[in-house]
Amino acid sequence: MQEILEGAAPRPKRGLQAADWLVIAALLAGLFVRSAAFATMDNMLHYDEAYDGLASLSLLHSPRLTPFFPENLGRESGWPYLLTPFIATFGASPFAVRLASVMVGTLTIAAVYALGREVQGKHAAAFSAAALALLYWHMHLSHLALRAILFPLVGTLALAALLRSHRTHRLRHWAACGLALGFLGYTYFAAYLWILFALALIGWWFVRERADRRGILLALTLAALVIAPMVAYAAVHPHDVLNRPSGVSAFNSQEIWRNLQLWAGAWLSKGDTNAEFNLPGRPILDPWLAILFLAGLLGLAAVADWRRYTLWLAGLGLASVLPSVLSTQAPHFLRAIGLTVPIALVAGAGARAVERTLCRIIRTPLAALLPLALLVATGAIAYRDFHVRWLSHPEVFVLMEGHINQAISFIKSSVPRDMPVYFSPFSPTHPVLQFRSADLAPRHIGAFDSHYCQVMSDVPAIYVSLTMYEPEFQAALSRWADVTVLMQSRLPDGSPPRFTVYQALPRPGALQGQAPAIEFGGLLQVRSLETLPASVAPGDALRVRLGIRALQPLQREYSVFVHLYGDPTPYEGGRLWTQGDSWICASYPTTAWSEGETIVQDFALPIPADIPPGRYTVALGVYEAPSGPRLPITAPAPQQWDYYRLQEVQVEGR
Template identity: 25%
Template structure:
């Protein structure tokens, strides 16, 4: 049996794409990306998670003309630490949003625009990351194309050929071919990558950053490529150039001596560098990970200048302009961090070395273990957090993993070529956020690595396709047909995993706060004048607030502790009672026997008091005022065995900034204090009372044994515990 020898290879790459065909393929990829990101965007994921809603609240506050900082939830007590040395400066247009542990501003301003266009809905919140998720597919294509300087040239035959020249013996040629297949497959991979799809449909800020990141890298390499001098004779003659990486430095010397002539300061290449600097600075306004993007260039530029001395002479000014532009762009936020350093380190300190797998007191050990966890997360054991991933699903599906490893290994042979060196540094820098934090692998913090991972997948597909196609054993149509089939199989795999397995997960609705969102929508269906209460208290209310369109529409109180907010006379009142808050519901039914209980829903029982029902539930009326803040509306005294129960009804005349302590004192005939109860109104402190609101509370006062009740009088009032200052004179409300 005679040995089969490979046929002589064609001088052209087996896949030739004209500009029109290239554009068509790219548009198909973008359409696929848009479909995977916008289809059923408002319903999948279900509900509206707290962090999404919080972003929406800040966007709403921008549209409503409110001043910042805004803190919507009571647990955000860190604001006191943040402003301990310098008080907050009120502003209409913040460069940093301090609530919810602090967030960068760009995505919130974009969400404000989206809400302006589409209304205050989950779609409006998620449309921003979805839109930038699609744009990121395009900018990943552009970044990969510029990084490898992939261009099209016309061959002598008139066909379009890529900058690649196969050698006579491709089987023994170990150089790395890079064609437009690489950026196209990179774009396709990002379009169908499970984490990229998910975080494009999640109202957080990751995908806005990915867009800025890839666009910055595109501009940088456009500037580099524009500065490089391509040999004029070859380019003009249409000869196909050898773009194999070992023989294609970043900067190329001119083919012929060029007479010195003055060049303008702002060349097109320089403008690309300035644009890259602007985007580098803009990156820190998108996501905390953006603070690491300049590190990529800090590491790469010295290595580049060391490898190519010609680059120092050609590019030092451009690189300096890029750095200066980045600093100027970032300056407003940098000045904010200088003024409030708490917010620069707070979130990083909060996520660093915390969570599952963190080794307390040994961050270096946590980081070492995280390296392994991140590697495992890429290939076989993904993140288990349901809000971030289908639990356990690896970052890459098996087909993507094979192509990624192929690209990594084949490119590793040319590691010290500056362009591939940049690619590896890009990957390492963008994996740092998850390596240095708790809960690795955290797919959200890996978002910055998604484009470079996709580019490595593209390199793998490009290498496999080229090697098999030019070997002579396989028809290029079969090779690339098989590769395209595998890529679409990967897309179907992801689609099934996301919209099928992930979408049907039984816990998904609860994790994305669907019951909260539905309760908020139910409450929002009542009129604007309806006073709405939720009991018992809970820490996270952003989803309800956003559904209602404003935090001011909902009051949260601990009904189990006794106080009952009665609403505002003449206005309908809606109570949302959690099913386990049995005492709260019973207290409401006792106070309002004619109240209307609604049909129990998942997570709440509605109880409505019509506007025409009286709120005056006391035996005696009063008009005593405690200063200009609180009015005593009425009281009831009930004698019990060895106790006296005093029910008080107050009205908030104005907003009350302090949490006052209420007191009920029993005074003997000789003027001495006999018995008392001093406490804040149970479960509904005065600082949460809204103007016009009536509040009822009962004080049960134990009496001393054998006390003669004859001649006892009752006094009630308020004082501010830290200073014991009273807002007004006490009221004498009756006798025993």
């Protein structure tokens, strides 16, 4: 084994050896277990994955250099830049972003082999590469297009270059080390502890070894130049950069002690329960990998030549796990993703130790079959746990926005490209909708929450409803259009559909109502869709159902007020008896409306219990939200006041 601080020169190559074939097999196996779910996961895209995809789309639409994206609590820019060519080639789809993650995860296997060769020797490094290839933790996160997956790759390459630089004393290796360390700052906030770990090692060498000082200064200079834009951004926008780390930090001693206990149990008992980052509760090590990991720990402690390596590996493990120990939701497998690298190195050392021990006992090359069998067994368990158990886990469908993505896949293949599409109950700013909208172009994509309003199109349209949350959606839609069910997602247990795709054909005249249309400021047209009751009683709630249309593209949001006036009105010295003000379809703001849409919304007007009997006027008007000026009435004719007398009602006595 090569020592961590004074490694021997590599031996000359003599063609492919057993270790080389093992590395090739590890890369192929790692690629297979990470890519076999492409077809299934084509209908899965998490909220956070979509945010990174949107950042990449913004780079394609507006090319620029930026170290940080402040959206969604902030994210380093390395991953969005890496995603850009994949999205440019394959479109705004789950496949595009997931392909990037699979490639990065597979390349990390090769990077671990490179690092292992610097500290373990060729054979143990090959076993380490195989251990990472089949480690469930890393395999799971390689399926998710999250920026954290870039951290182990860049960090491992940086450490491999650092150790190689110290071994060879060559300036080009120090330069590569500096560039990799600088870029590490653009991957994930947990990577900064790896940077500090590397700087501590560099500082130790700088003090003790004069021969490396020139190379160290070169590496530090290049690292500083690469990371300078991030440092400058953090100096100007500290809240953006620290928003996420500070929001999840846990520096209380009791919390830290609790986190340490949780991490102690995560190895063999209960791991991360967050279904996004793990099969809920699955421990880090399965029984077969635990054997190799334990053998690695014993070997590192027993072999004198490995003790420096043990201290170095312990430091790397500490730098990897601290981001989770010092934050909430421990054991958090995403924040501690760097720990997958030392785990693979220890397991690889254990596999090599088992092989060498058996060789001494039975004196045959077949001794390598036992650690290989253990690795194959752990790979089979990991494959089953992800492809069978995690993909079918009940939390995963909602977590990975299966309703949106399955519906979009269906619409993309089955719906005409000129038909508008609406999702409920959602907001147009939902990142998955925003990202996948590019994949559905040129269709108009809208979103609203049917609990508060309904968006009706003048032309045939598609509606996607989360039926489990709004079972009355079809009935509400059918009041204004002829509705056909195109697709439903049902569970085998016969429970209500998770989502339904409808086609709505507008019914002529359904949205005309009985009252004349009122125009406000030449911007909005408002129409009462139902005649109000002739009389109400104190304590009742009067429902005013309005149809609202934009007369031109709107630049700001508006609210509607519905008031109950007596005689005289409040503007003539009378009393405002009750009011029902509300933003117009807050889930689908006026600035997002498209031509040919009618917003159907109910406004509640509570009748006071102390109101005297008599005739009252229901009046309505429009003003700039949240509390701006009212819009004047411009049709059917200019009015004296900035409100419209909709109808009179009789309030009966009790």
